[in-house]
Amino acid sequence: MSNDGFSEQARDILKAVSYFSKLDDAALASVERAAIRRDYDAEQVILIEGEPCAGLYIVESGWLKAVRIGLDGREQVLQTLKPGETFNALSVFTDAPNQATVAALEPSVVWMVRRDILLKLMEEHPSLARQVIQELAGKVQYLIRMVEDLSLRSVETRLARLLLGQAEGESVQRRRWETQAEMASRLGTVPDVVNRALRKLSEEGIIHVKRHQIQILDKEGLKAIAQVIE
Amino acid sequence: MSNDGFSEQARDILKAVSYFSKLDDAALASVERAAIRRDYDAEQVILIEGEPCAGLYIVESGWLKAVRIGLDGREQVLQTLKPGETFNALSVFTDAPNQATVAALEPSVVWMVRRDILLKLMEEHPSLARQVIQELAGKVQYLIRMVEDLSLRSVETRLARLLLGQAEGESVQRRRWETQAEMASRLGTVPDVVNRALRKLSEEGIIHVKRHQIQILDKEGLKAIAQVIE
DNA sequence: CTCATTCAACGACTTTTATCGGTTTTCTGT
DNA sequence: ACAGAAAACCGATAAAAGTCGTTGAATGAG
Incomplete structure (x- = not known):
């Protein structure tokens, strides 16, 4: 150069x-x-x-x-x-x-x-x-x-907020380093709890978790969990 | 005036x-x-x-x-x-x-x-x-x-830190408004949990809880719980 | 391609924190 | 001094968060 x-x-x-x-x-x-x-x-x-x-x-x-x-x-x-x-x-x-x-x-x-x-x-x-x-x-x-x-919100709520914050359109793209462990230390919890929270949202049909992307199937439902007031 | x-x-x-x-x-x-x-x-x-x-x-x-x-x-x-x-x-x-x-x-x-x-x-x-x-x-x-x-410390540890921070000498003076409920919302928890944490420290002989003052009987023990590194 | 490693998934379990119901004590105002 | 209110106390649960052990899938280094 x-x-x-x-x-x-x-x-x-x-x-x-x-x-x-x-x-x-x-x-x-x-x-x-x-x-x-x-x-x-x-x-x-x-x-x-x-x-x-x-x-x-x-x-x-x-x-x-x-x-x-x-x-x-x-x-x-x-x-x-x-x-x-x-x-x-x-x-x-x-x-x-x-x-x-x-x-x-x-x-x-x-x-x-x-x-x-x-x-x-x-x-x-x-x-x-x-x-x-x-x-x-x-x-x-x-x-x-x-x-x-x-102090005031559950892990599930914090996760919902993180997903909404990261979302571009109807999905969250995950970089290679954005593991569940990284998400956990952003949310102030541990990997297992993030995993369970993701599974729960998934079972409720609110999101769909794929390898490098999380799809948001029900944005309104996710907002409700995230306690977003509009 | x-x-x-x-x-x-x-x-x-x-x-x-x-x-x-x-x-x-x-x-x-x-x-x-x-x-x-x-x-x-x-x-x-x-x-x-x-x-x-x-x-x-x-x-x-x-x-x-x-x-x-x-x-x-x-x-x-x-x-x-x-x-x-x-x-x-x-x-x-x-x-x-x-x-x-x-x-x-x-x-x-x-x-x-x-x-x-x-x-x-x-x-x-x-x-x-x-x-x-x-x-x-x-x-x-x-x-x-x-x-x-x-994120990283238990209620008990936070309480110990609060007490050490508030202490003047070997005791913490409590003003009229400094109820357990107020302590709880400072620590990011609820009154009952503060009460139990105080009781636990008390049973362990680390503090003595009185009316408007908390005496620190074992400052080193309290520092250990507070995770103070010296 | 293969093998080792990392990540995710999952169930079982423990600990911590929160909630509930009720009692006793202390404080406050009259 | 007294009544009512607020605070503290306490046991019993419940819910949330954290831990552990194991499995399988994905990844990447060689």
């Missing part, structure tokens, strides 16, 4: 990140100079909860997950990250250590922008600070919903 | 709020002019989830709770607020509706600062934006811990 092509590509990826969308070219160039690109294999850990913060990470390609791990090894997925999304922002803009362990779900390419550059940039660009506030606020909303789900 | 005394008091309360700590006198005065003081009885609802945002609230006296309520009426406490603390910040700095219902746990006095004033102020004072980022980041950290607790 030529050097020009490489820079071109970096610029495009960074520009698409919400944090940087309103920066001028000079600022963007300084971010670009502070950015490092790295490849990860599936399953590989990108950063570890509790460790000091290196910088802001941006997903170029592949899917990742941010998790908390319990003493018994059970994990709770906090976020599933797709290309274009960022992570570790919280640690960058405060002096806290990493809040979650992040691992690749499939072979992925990730950029990392050094913390000091971003902090300096924020001093000069109020728009960046505003963007950070928006992002953090979105995260707070998301986490409140998650607490509400875990 | 004389007008001077009133203003003096307002100024002191506002100045103690983390958001305003670094503002100059002129800015503080404009906040003060946009602030309204109001009294609430115990149980009274101060704001409702989903409604449009009126402004930033500051607790002068009394204790409040911010909750999410499930379809069956069960509630999950997201935050317990004491004098000096603020709420509804998220809605103020984004255009989202209120994220929780807030109610007084005891007779309370609350200030409200109009949203538009704060947004204008943030344009002019970068320190305010930085402070907002810090506060939101703290909230994200807190909520992640809450998700982790609900």
